Amino acid sequence: MTLSPEHLIIAPILIPFFAGALMLIYDERQRRAKLAISLAAVVAMLLSSVELLVRSKGSELTGGNDIGFYLLGDWLAPYGIVLVVDRLSAMMLVLTGLLALPALIYSAAGWHKQGQHFHTMFQFLLMGLNGAFLTGDLFNLFVFFEVLLAASYGLLLHGGGQLRVRAGLHYIATNLAASLLFLIGVSLVYGATGTLNMAHLSNLVPGLADQQRHLFHAGAALMGIAFLIKAGIWPLSFWLPTAYMAGAAPVTALFAIMTKVGVYVLIRLSFLMFGPHAAESSGFGTTALIAGGMATVTFGFLGVLASQGLGRMAAHLILVSSGTVLAATGFVLAGAGASILAAALFYLLSSTLATSALFLLIEPMSREEGGIAALLALTADAYGLDEREEDRQPEVGLAIPGTLSVLGLSFGVFVLALAGMPPLSGFIGKLGILRGLIATEAVSPWLSGSFIALLILSGFATLVGLVRIGIQTFWATEGEPPRVLALEIAPVLALAGLLFVLTIKADVTLRYMQQTANAMLQPSVYSEGVLGAPRAADAPVAEAPE
Numbered sequence: 001m002t003l004s005p006e007h008l009i010i011a012p013i014l015i016p017f018f019a020g021a022l023m024l025i026y027d028e029r030q031r032r033a034k035l036a037i038s039l040a041a042v043v044a045m046l047l048s049s050v051e052l053l054v055r056s057k058g059s060e061l062t063g064g065n066d067i068g069f070y071l072l073g074d075w076l077a078p079y080g081i082v083l084v085v086d087r088l089s090a091m092m093l094v095l096t097g098l099l100a101l102p103a104l105i106y107s108a109a110g111w112h113k114q115g116q117h118f119h120t121m122f123q124f125l126l127m128g129l130n131g132a133f134l135t136g137d138l139f140n141l142f143v144f145f146e147v148l149l150a151a152s153y154g155l156l157l158h159g160g161g162q163l164r165v166r167a168g169l170h171y172i173a174t175n176l177a178a179s180l181l182f183l184i185g186v187s188l189v190y191g192a193t194g195t196l197n198m199a200h201l202s203n204l205v206p207g208l209a210d211q212q213r214h215l216f217h218a219g220a221a222l223m224g225i226a227f228l229i230k231a232g233i234w235p236l237s238f239w240l241p242t243a244y245m246a247g248a249a250p251v252t253a254l255f256a257i258m259t260k261v262g263v264y265v266l267i268r269l270s271f272l273m274f275g276p277h278a279a280e281s282s283g284f285g286t287t288a289l290i291a292g293g294m295a296t297v298t299f300g301f302l303g304v305l306a307s308q309g310l311g312r313m314a315a316h317l318i319l320v321s322s323g324t325v326l327a328a329t330g331f332v333l334a335g336a337g338a339s340i341l342a343a344a345l346f347y348l349l350s351s352t353l354a355t356s357a358l359f360l361l362i363e364p365m366s367r368e369e370g371g372i373a374a375l376l377a378l379t380a381d382a383y384g385l386d387e388r389e390e391d392r393q394p395e396v397g398l399a400i401p402g403t404l405s406v407l408g409l410s411f412g413v414f415v416l417a418l419a420g421m422p423p424l425s426g427f428i429g430k431l432g433i434l435r436g437l438i439a440t441e442a443v444s445p446w447l448s449g450s451f452i453a454l455l456i457l458s459g460f461a462t463l464v465g466l467v468r469i470g471i472q473t474f475w476a477t478e479g480e481p482p483r484v485l486a487l488e489i490a491p492v493l494a495l496a497g498l499l500f501v502l503t504i505k506a507d508v509t510l511r512y513m514q515q516t517a518n519a520m521l522q523p524s525v526y527s528e529g530v531l532g533a534p535r536a537a538d539a540p541v542a543e544a545p546e
Contacts, residue, residue: 008055009070009083011048012093012130015041020123028116035108038119042104045126046097053090057512067529069136078197082136082530087516088345092133092257092264095349098498099257099356100126102491106360107250109487114159114248121158125151125254132261136530138186138196138223141265145182145230149175152258155251156243167246174229174239182226188219199530202272202523206279217284220273224266224285231262232322234296240319241303245311249363252311253491256356259322260348267329267341271520272527274333286333290447293327296320297454301461310365310469314358317418320458321351327451328433335442338521342513343432349509350425350502354417357410357495364484365407365473403484406493408474413496415470419463420455425502430455432510 019041023034055068070083085093104122128148135141157168190196192215193204208216229236240259244252266289274284296319303316328344413424420430434455437448502509519525 007070008048008052009068009085009134010072012045012052013083013127013134015045015048016123016126016130020120020127023120023123024117034119035104038104038123039101041123042097042100042126045130046094046101049090049093049097049130052085053094056085056087056090057515067526069530078137078195078200078531081140082197082199083134084136084199084526084530085134086526087512087519088264088268089133091345091349091512091516092260093130095260095352096126096129096133096257098353099254102360102494103250103253103356106253106488106491107248109485117154118158121151121154122254124148125155127151129257129261133264136198138189138198138201142179142182142186145261146179148258148261149179152255156247156255158251159248161246164246167243170239171243178226178229181222181229185219185222185224185226188215188222190219192216192219197530198269198272199527202277202527203531205273205281206277208281213280217281220269220284223269224288227262227266227269228288228292229262230259231266231326232259232296232319233292233326234299234319234323237296237299237319241312241315244315244318244359245309249360252314252359253356256318256352256359259318260352263322263325263329263348266326267520270329270333272523275521275523277523283333286330289326289330289333290451293323293325293330294451294454296323297327297458299323301454301458304465305461307465310358310362313465313469314355314362317351317355317358317462320462321348321355324351324433324455324458331437331440331443331448331451332517332521336440336448337436338517339514340433340436340440341517341520342510343429343436345513345516346432346506346510347426347429350417350429350499353495353498353502354414354426357414357492358418360488360492360495361407361411361414364403364488365411365469404474406489407484408470410489410492410496411466411470411474413499415463415466417499418466420459421463423503425499425506428503428506428510430459 019037023037026034052068067084067086069085072081072083075081100122107118107122125148128144128146128151131144132141132148135144153168153172156171157164186196189201192208192212193201195201195204205216225236232240244255247255270285270289274281274286276282278284300316300319300323303319304313307313307316325344325348328340332338332341415421417424417426420426434452437452440448
C-alpha cells in the first residue's frame with residue numbers, strides 16, 4: 001500500500017515524540033495540562049494504529065496489499081531507513097495503544113504526582129515501543145530499544161523507595177548488558193553480510209559462504225540472547241519479577257508489553273532469516289526457542305504457586321505468557337503448522353491484556369487507609385512543591401459503590417482468561433495451540449506431549465494461585481471495604497471488556513492471526529515488498545481532471 005502522501009506509518013512514532021517534547025516546556029505543577037496533552041496523544045496514536053491495522057488487512061483502500069512502507073529521507077532500501085507495517089506490526093501497535101490508554105487514565109488518580117516528568121517518559125516509552133515494531137533494519141531497532149529502555153528506567157524509579165531503587169538498578173544493569181550483546185551481535189551481522197536491513201538479510205542469508213555464515217550465526221546468537229533477556233526467557237529472567245513487582249501500578253501495566261517486544265523481534269527475525277528458505281541456516285535457534293520457552297513456562301507457573309502477593313504472581317504470569325509464545329514459535333520453525341503460531345498470537349493478545357489489568361488491581365485489592373496519601377505527601381515534600389488545594393487531595397474523582405463486588409467480578413474475569421478456562425479468550429488461544437500440537441507430525445510426539453502437559457499444568461497453577469489470592473482478599477478480610485475511585489476501576493473494566501470482545505469476535509481475530517501466521521511463513525513477500533518500495537519522487541502523480 002502507498003501511504004507516503006499521508007505519512008500515516010510514521011504517525012505512531014511522531015505523535016508521542018512531539019507530545020513528550022512539548023510537555024518538557026510545562027512546569028511540573030501544570031499536571032492537568034500535561035495529562036490532557038498525554039491523553040490526546042495516546043488517543044491519536046491509537047486511532048492511527050487502528051487505521052494502519054485496517055489498511056494492513058488488504059482492503060480496497062490499499063489495492064489488496066497487506067504491507068506498507070515509509071522511506072525516511074526518500075532513500076531506497078537497503079541503503080535508507082525504512083519503516084514497515086504489516087499484519088504483525090499493526091497488531092502490536094494497536095495492542096500498545098490499548099494498554100497505554102487505560103494505564104494513563106489510571107495514573108490520573110494520583111500516581112502521576114509521585115515524581116517528575118511522568119507523562120514525558122510515558123510518551124517516550126510509547127515512541128520507542130512503536131518504533132521497535134515498525135522499523136525495518138537492525139540498527140534502528142537498537143536505537144528504538146534504547147529509547148524505550150531509557151524511558152522505562154525513569155518510569156520504574158518513578159516515586160522512589162528502597163525497593164524500587166534496588167529493583168531498578170538490577171533492571172538497568174541487566175538491560176545495559178543485553179544492549180551491549182545486541183550491539184556486538186549487530187556488528188558481527190554487518191561484518192558478515194554488509195547490511196542491517198531485515199529484508200536484505202532475508203535475501204542474503206541463503207547464499208552466504210561458510211565462513212560468512214559462521215560469523216553471521218555468531219552475531220545472530222548474541223542478538224538472540226539479548227532479545228531473550230528482554231523477553232524474560234529462563235534462566236535470564238531473574239530480574240523481571242522483582243522489577244515488575246516494584247513499579248507503580250500504571251507503569252507495570254504498560255510494562256506488560258515490554259517483554260512482548262523481545263518476543264515480537266524473535267518471531268520477526270526467526271522467520272525472515274532462519275525459515276525454510278534459509279538453506280543451511282534454516283531452523284537456527286529453534287531448539288533454544290522450544291527448550292527455553294518450555295523452561296520459562298515451568299519456572300513461571302512454579303513462581304505463581306510460590307508467590308504470596310499478587311504483584312509477584314502477575315510478574316510470573318508474564319513469564320508464562322512469553323514462554324508459551326516462544327515455544328510455539330519454535331515448534332512452527334521446526335515444521336509444525338501455521339495454526340499453532342496463529343493461536344499463540346491470539347493467546348499473546350489475551351494474556352497481555354489480562355496481566356496488564358492484574359497490575360492495575362494490585363493496589364486497590366491491598367489498599368490500606370492513608371497509604372497513597374502518605375506517599376504523595378512525602379513526594380511533594382521531597383521535591384519542595386507547593387501544595388495547592390488540588391494537590392492536597394490525593395484522590396481524584398468519585399468513589400464507586402459496591403467496591404468489593406466490582407473488584408471481585410473483574411478479578412474473576414482475569415483469572416479465567418489467564419488460566420485458560422472457558423469461555424474466555426485465554427481458553428480459545430490455548431485450545432488452538434493444543435489442537436495444533438496434537439495434529440503436527442513434524443516434531444517428536446514426546447516433545448509436543450511435554451509442551452501440552454506444561455500448558456495444562458500452567459493453567460491449573462494459575463487457577464490455584466490466583467484463586468488463593470482472591471479468597472484472601474475478598475472472603476478472608478474483615479472491616480470496611482476499600483475506597484476505590486472511578487478513575488482506578490474504569491481502566492480495569494475497560495480491559496475486562498476488551499477480553500469479552502476478543503472472545504465474542506474470536507472467529508474474526510483468529511482469521512486475522514491465521515493470515516498473519518501465513519504471511520510470516522512467506523518472508524519473500526516482506527523482503528520483495530521492502531526492497532521494491534518506490535521513492536516518493538518516483539511515484540506517479542495523478543493528473544487533475546479536466
